Amino acid sequence: MQATGFDATEFERWRALVDKALRGAPIESLTSQSDEGIAIDPLYAPADGQGIAMRDGGTPWIVAQRVDHPEAEAAYAQTMAELEGGASGLVLVSQGAAGSLGYGIDLQALPSILDDVLVDAVRLKLEPSPARARDARALAAYLDGRTTPNAHIAVDFGLDPASLLASSGGLRGDGPSTREAQARHFDQLAEHGFKGTVYRADGRVIHNGGGTDADELAFVLASLVFAMKSGDDSALSAQKTMLGVAADADQFAGIAKLRAIRLLHAKLMEAAGIAPFAPHIHAETSTRMLTRLDPHVNMLRATTAVFAAAVGGADSITALPFSQPLGYPDPFARRTARNTQLVLMEESHLHQVGDPAAGSGLFESYTQALCEKAWKAFQAIEREGGVIEALVSGHIQQKVKAARADMIEAFESGRRHLTGTTIFQLETEYPVDVEDVAPINFPLKNGLKTYAEPIAPWPRNLGSKGASS
Secondary structure (H helix, E strand, O other), X not given: OOOOOOOHHHHHHHHHHHHHHHOOOOHHHHOEXXXXXXXXXXXXXXXXXXXXXXXXXXXXXXXXXXXXXXXXXXXXXXXXXXXXXXXXXXXXXXOXXXXXXXXXXXXXXXXXXXXXXXXXXXXXXXXXXXXXHHHXXXXXXXXXXXXXXXXXXXXXXXXXXXXXXHHHOEEOOOHHHHHHHHHHHHHHHHOOOOEEEEEEEEOHHHHHOOOOHHHHHHHHHHHHHHHHOOOOOHHHHHHOEEEEEEEOOOHHHHHHHHHHHHHHHHHHHHHOOOOOOOOOEEEEEXXXXXXXXXXXXXXXXXXXXXXXXXXXXXXXXXXXXXXXHHOEEOHHHHHHHHHHXXXXXXXXXXXXXOOOOOOOHHHHHHHHHHHHHHHHHHHHHHHOOOHHHHHHOOHHHHHHHHHHHHHHHHHHHOOOOOEOOOEOOOOOOOOOOEEOOOOOOOOOOOOOEEOOOOOOOOOOOOOOOOOOO
């Protein structure tokens, strides 16, 4: 696909320079492949890119940082530090949430944590525990008691049974009963009149378990379909569903993934007979990419991940602290994570252009190929009966396991590298400060039943020197 007015001879001149540099080696020797098998060529002509409807150019994304300290007083201090430091959103991580990373707040302490927050000036995102409806009701009840009108408060309640089942193997009931419960929870929460979303279709558990980008996007689509089938109004359910993805240090793949999810969403809405709309897309930096060895390199990984998410059009982004794999991050690590976003926004101005990747031969090609791979994987999940049924049958877990095994083999064989972990290892590790906060042991309870094999998180034992990655 060549852009209108593009001089084909210019591309040939670039091709000649590549051939000269290769000294007789074929240009195909520079072609690589993504984890899904998508060919990444070394040289592309411009493409006919019209731009994807996403966050408008000039609109900042929401800097949404986590509040997850188990002690209320410390969580309050954390909240104030994030907001005073420039965050425009808060991720309230409940104890036992699928994305809790071993920590989390007690939602009974919300008055202590949020009473000094101007709740109409920030976007609140809830990472609920396995008792997700109870947590959502607790947050709604607290906000009801504030003087700010609910219609002015943007909150994402994060009801996401698929991620809970994928990460823990447990649910209160099977697919049909869970859909019925979701519909009841939706109606209860909708009565409060908040802005924002109720459901979440989130692919982080797939990514952080080792799945490919296509696997992750397919899981998001299937989770969205599950939400749309919860209740009688599929269009309203779709509009009230936030989409979540992980962003890692593969810049090209990350930009393509964020662009692809919007195209896939539009295709799904068309198939369902729903008028197209722009969903709220949240990106969190990958835990899979974070290393224990030479962890300061994680700052660079986070910068690349945030860059990709921002250029790809994420509406909100969470950057995890570089020391997350080593323990509970201290204020310096949290400030660094937050400032990574602020520098890229306020100094690099990444938010000023809508879909800057449009028209790039690489990104248009990669985005379309990823959409095709993800749509096929999504259709395979639907043939299993849907996302819950595909987890119960083990279909999704098998795909993630296979992808993870391929990646681990690539690292162990030297075909792929982690700087500071599998190559360029330090003789002596630099010390990293973490806080003395013990992880919370939050086993499944409250009537949850085991229905599926949980997806294990990415292994932490790559590298050498007797340390984990």
